[in-house]
Amino acid sequence: MRKVWSSPNQTGELMSVRVLILGVGTVGKGVLKTILGKPEFSVCGIASSKGYIYSENGLGQEALKQMAAGKKMSDAADFKQGSAMELVKEKEYDVLIELTTTDIKNAEPAFSYMGEALVRGKHLVTSNKGPLALHFHELDSLAKKNECMMRFEATVGGAIPIFSTIRDYLADEKVGSVKGILNGTTNYILSRMFEERIPYATVLKEAQDRGIAEKDPSYDVEGIDAAAKLAIIGASVFGKKNAYSEVKRTGITHVTPEILELAAQRNYRIKLICSADSKGMEVSPRFVGLSDPLASISGTTNAVTIETGSAGPLTLVGRGAGQNETAAAVIADLVNIEKNTR
Numbered sequence: 085m086r087k088v089w090s091s092p093n094q095t096g097e098l099m100s101v102r103v104l105i106l107g108v109g110t111v112g113k114g115v116l117k118t119i120l121g122k123p124e125f126s127v128c129g130i131a132s133s134k135g136y137i138y139s140e141n142g143l144g145q146e147a148l149k150q151m152a153a154g155k156k157m158s159d160a161a162d163f164k165q166g167s168a169m170e171l172v173k174e175k176e177y178d179v180l181i182e183l184t185t186t187d188i189k190n191a192e193p194a195f196s197y198m199g200e201a202l203v204r205g206k207h208l209v210t211s212n213k214g215p216l217a218l219h220f221h222e223l224d225s226l227a228k229k230n231e232c233m234m235r236f237e238a239t240v241g242g243a244i245p246i247f248s249t250i251r252d253y254l255a256d257e258k259v260g261s262v263k264g265i266l267n268g269t270t271n272y273i274l275s276r277m278f279e280e281r282i283p284y285a286t287v288l289k290e291a292q293d294r295g296i297a298e299k300d301p302s303y304d305v306e307g308i309d310a311a312a313k314l315a316i317i318g319a320s321v322f323g324k325k326n327a328y329s330e331v332k333r334t335g336i337t338h339v340t341p342e343i344l345e346l347a348a349q350r351n352y353r354i355k356l357i358c359s360a361d362s363k364g365m366e367v368s369p370r371f372v373g374l375s376d377p378l379a380s381i382s383g384t385t386n387a388v389t390i391e392t393g394s395a396g397p398l399t400l401v402g403r404g405a406g407q408n409e410t411a412a413a414v415i416a417d418l419v420n421i422e423k424n425t426r
């Protein structure tokens with residue numbers, strides 16, 4: 085594996101890992117806040133959609149603190165208008181942290197940013213689903229060819245360590261299937277419909293008012309977000325080649341309080357379940373027996389059950405999104421890269 089910062093500087097100290105952060109929105113600010121307390125990392129560049137700031141020896145802590153607290157990057161004295169690609173392609177750094185807006189139709193421009201960084205031998209951490217759902221194997225091949233690490237824990241299940249559990253803890257296990265609740269918005273809607281016996285449209289409005297669902301909720305309620313996450317699992321755990329297009333997908337828009345009630349009378353809950361194994365991948369509302377740990381997952385919580393050969397089923401439960409939760413997964417990946425490449 086490429087060791088880019090292993091050599092001590094002239095005074096014998098180990099150099100800090102230079103990170104370039106693309107995207108300073110909800111997740112980017114969370115990552116900045118945490119990184120500021122970690123002297124082993126130095127943020128040398130940050131980009132948004134309009135421009136960037138960069139300093140080869142690391143940006144000043146005060147400026148970063150202000151940005152983490154919400155100050156606009158464009159107000160910084162050294163702000164330059166331009167594309168983030170200029171930074172990715174031309175500047176020096178060790179790890180690219182890619183946290184820009186996701187696009188599930190063509191994955192751009194994030195896919196190009198990631199590809200360019202890997203070609204240049206830079207390690208990659210991302211929370212951005214689109215590029216991995218659509219192009220996992222291209223990015224994985226580039227990472228291997230250029231001896232880079234690619235980490236993407238934050239793309240699926242927020243703070244739940246799905247990929248590191250499979251990669252590290254279950255390294256010697258054959259994973260038979262992965263099944264879970266991976267979209268908090270739809271789980272919230274189904275939970276509220278069941279608890280209050282109220283129709284889909286009423287709960288959707290409530291979720292939108294509470295900021296849990298978007299104004300255009302189709303990405304969540306039609307199962308698109310869940311399918312993108314499942315595709316990343318399908319590609320990385322089961323080697324699926326065209327993972328996103330192979331996911332069979334049904335959303336929750338046709339679920340009624342009556343169906344939920346009928347399921348309850350027979351000791352089932354209805355959940356939007358994502359499942360993947362070597363045969364295929366599916367996102368759909370399904371009957372879940374009360375003895376299944378997924379049946380009791382309510383609200384915006386996520387959960388995933390990993391079926392293994394000798395360790396049996398393991399269920400991990402946690403918050404599937406949010407600034408601190410997603411940032412925690414990004415930082416865990418960054419620390420993992422630092423530990424593996426020093």
Ligand SMILES: NC(=O)c1ccc[n+]([C@@H]2O[C@H](COP(=O)([O-])OP(=O)(O)OC[C@H]3O[C@@H](n4cnc5c(N)ncnc54)[C@H](OP(=O)(O)O)[C@@H]3O)[C@@H](O)[C@H]2O)c1
Nearest residue numbers: 107108109110111132133168183184185186211212405406
């Ligand atoms: N929020 C969560 O809880 C969560 C959880 C898991 C995964 N994610 C994923 O993490 C990523 C970031 O999410 P977020 O909630 O932080 O999004 P966000 O608040 O909308 O922030 C997105 C950031 O990306 C920047 N950006 C957009 N297009 C860009 C471009 N072409 N080049 C450079 N920067 C660009 C934006 O810049 P401007 O401000 O200039 O527009 C903004 O700083 C997304 O892919 C999202 O799906 C989020």
